[in-house]
Amino acid sequence: MLMKTNDNRHSYAARIGRVVDYLHDHLEDELNLDLLADVAAMSRWHWHRVYTAMQGETVVATVRRLRLSRAADRLANSDADLGDIAKRAGYTTAEAFGRAFKQSYGMTPGAYREGGSHALFKASNRTSDASGFPVEIVTLPAERCVAVPHKGSYMQISRAFEQLFAAAGPAGLVTRQSRMIGVYYDDPHAVDEDELRSAACLPVDEGRAVPDGMATVETRGGAYAKLSYKGPYADMRDAYRWLMGVWLPASGHEAADGPMLEEYLNSPADTTPPELRTDIFLPIEA
Structure with a gap:
């Protein structure tokens, strides 16, 4: 009976994972709940309740958040x-876009393009x-993580994190103390965006089994x-x-071999974008 229960949990996680994949691949298309029920291969009456319970937000909230995040990327990093x-x-x-964007980001799209947090870093880059x-120098331990690899734009690693937690939750690997770590292997200025390699990671104890897939x-x-x-x-x-x-050229430190890390200290599912906190880690020689 326990084996069947675990199998059912993994089956639901896999089906919700298909919906997550579909949302990321068709974010600029017209979406509706009946279509997504077919993607999930679940009852049109109940699948959305399962999605909301497992993901912590409704599909409408997910789509809105992802679309505005892509819009913010275009505002900050393109013309x-x-x-x-x-x-x-x-x-x-x-x-309508301006109202929705201001509600989430605290300023209009035009004001964000001119004066978002990216503008502060741009100014410091211009003046060196x-x-x-x-910047703080810290020592981190090596950590074993369960992970979902991601290939493509780093801005879309949220897809891998959603898959990670959809699978890790039913496997009992997610607790209130769980941490979210992104591992970024490639230089986005040297590797084509479609070929960028990263991984969504969840640190776990050495003895914990890794779910299939x-x-x-x-x-x-x-x-x-x-x-x-x-x-x-x-x-x-x-x-x-x-x-x-x-910072690095002026610091006297040398970069060490190894990928960049990001640790996400809160979640975009329940935190407005201006309040998101991330620690960015650059490996350096001791």
């Missing part, structure tokens, strides 16, 4: 027209101000430079440019 960004985010008018943001990753132990960042994930490209191009 795309505001009207086009609004349309691709699923809004028929710039006014190595003291503009606090999930990978394991061991993070590097050793010295790191930690930049504590607060703000939308879309703004972090300029934080990386500052850390690597301004």
Whole structure:
């Protein structure tokens, strides 16, 4: 009986995972609950209750959050027209997009493009101000993680995290103390976006079994430079440019072999983008 219960949990996790995949692949398409029920291969009467219970938010909230996050990325990191960004985010008018964006990000799209947290890092990059943001040297232990690999834009690693927690939750690996770590293997300036490799990771004790279909990753132990960042994930490209191009050359430290890490201290499912907190870790020589 216990085996059947566990199998059922994994089956539901896999079906919700298919919905997560579909949402990311068709985020700019028209979506409806009946279509997503077919993707999940679940009852049209009840599948959305299962999704909400397992994901911690409704599908409507997920789609809105992901679309606005992509819009924020385009505002911060491109010169795309505001009207086009609004349309691709699923809004028929710039006014409706502006209201929704301000509700989540605390400012209008135009104000965000000019003065979001990315603008502070851009200014420090222009002036080569190595003291503009606090960086701490820390030592991290190596950690064993269950993981879901991701290939493609780093801005879309949320897909892997949603798959990770959809599978790890029913396996009993998620607790209130669980931590979320992103491992980023490639330089986005040197590798095509479609080929970027990363992993969504959940540290677990050595003795815990890994659910079927999930990978394991061991993070590097050793010295790191930690930049504590607060703000939308879309703004972090300029934080990386500052850390690597301004702080590191002025610091006297040498970068060490090993991937960059990010630890997410709160969740976009229940935190507004300006309040998101992320620790960015650059491996350095001891």
